[in-house]
Amino acid sequence: MTENQNSKISITSSLPAEAVEEILQRIDDNLSMRRFFHGNLERNENDFQREDNPIQFHSILPPISPDFVRQIVEIRNAQAPYYVVTGGFIVMLVKKVHNLIVKIFGRKQAYFNNHTLNLLENMASYLNALQEYNQQLVASHQQLVASHQQLVASHQQLVASHQQLAASHQQLARDLDGLNAWVNLLSRKVEMLSLNVRETMGAQSYKTTEWPEPYIVDSEKYAQRMSDMKGMVKINLGCGEKPLPNYINIDFREVPDVDVVADVHRLPFDPQTVFEISSAHLVEHFREHHLRMALLPYWKSLLAPGGQLRIVCPNWAAMFEQMNSGRMSLDMFKKITFGAQDYDGDDHFAMYTPETLERLLLAVGFNRVERVVLDRLNGDCPEMELLAKL
DSSP states (O other): OOTTOOOOOOOOTTSOHHHHHHHHHHHHHHHHHHHHHHHHHHSOGGGGGOTTOSOOOOTTSOOOOTTHHHHHHHHHHOOOSOOOOOSSHHHHHHHHHHHHHHHHHSOOHHHHHHHHHHHHHHHHHHHHHHHHHHHHHHHHHHHHHHHHHHHHHHHHHHHHHHHHHHHHHHHHHHHHHHHHHHHHHHHHHHHHHHHHHHHHHHHHGGGTTTSOOOEESOHHHHHHHHHHHTTOOEEEETOTTOOOTTSEEEESSOOTTOSEEOOTTSOSOOTTOEEEEEEESOGGGSOHHHIIIIIHHHHHHHEEEEEEEEEEEEOHHHHHHHHHHTSSOHHHHHHHHHOOOSSTTOOOOOOOOHHHHHHHHHHTTOSEEEEEEEEEEETTEEEEEEEEEO
16 A cells, blocks of 8 residues: 555454554544644743743743643653554554554654654753752742841840840939939039028128117116126017016017117127027017028027027917817918018018927037927917027
8 A cells, every 4th residue: 555545444354353442542642642732833922921820930931831731741641653563463563554554644753753852842941940940049048048147146136235225224214313313402402502601691791780780778777687697698589568577678679678679680799698598489580591590590609608599489280280170260370370460570481390490409509409388378379488508
């Protein structure tokens, strides 16, 4: 039979049915491979980049057909279209007949091999690209690991720096607290110093003309009283309308029975010549700081060794107790607290209790303080009497 003859192929009836079925199956397989290669050649390259392509690679990889895996499987399962004619007579006959049929109706072996090699070359290029991509991934992973290690080291440094900053912040906070305490202390000291300077200057000014010149109302009466005292001079400051017997009564107003008209800042006595200085309802007419810094030191300088200072003034602790119990009206409490204010100088600027007045007297240098009376009514005013001794 020649290639130009159009007769059908006749197979001897001596072939078993299984052999004929195998020949037909191989013909079908060959036709399938022909459709596969034709379809692969006709596929547009742009089809490999479809959005529905489930396989996505890095840009260094060539485009992949969505049927790539299926095609590889088909190539693997396909048989070569030609047999090598070997074996027994029957087998050789079958192979010759099969090869003849393939030669007439199929493609040549070179065509099949060419497309098979093309596919294998494509596979090799994909494998090379995948290998290169894998190497890049390994290098990127190593870089990421190195970057991660650097970040960990940087994080540890930041943590250490944060801890140092936190410790520094705590130390600064402690230093600031201490500094604030010092600032507050210095502020109070400056305030007290300014008051001390002002009051000290006022205490020294009794020697100047700032305070009026003392004068004796009745010289003979004054001389007789001084003689009767026999050196144990006792003076009553701010006597007002309540002079004391056997005392030199002094007030800045010339009221009846006043022996000397003088300001309590400037008295006609030399230092350490007076045995007792007495004052009744006088100390509350001065600011407490002025009393501490100016008046009490001045009066103490006039006292002779062993001398004493007697102070009578309202007891504000007792007044508070009477206010709370309802035994003193608000108007009376206000009058005693701020003074009657019926003449110049009749104003109160300080209030004392036995404890606060005793601390004040000890602070200016008296050796001991005796609480003579703590709650004695003077009209509506509960008063106290303290005796401070050198």
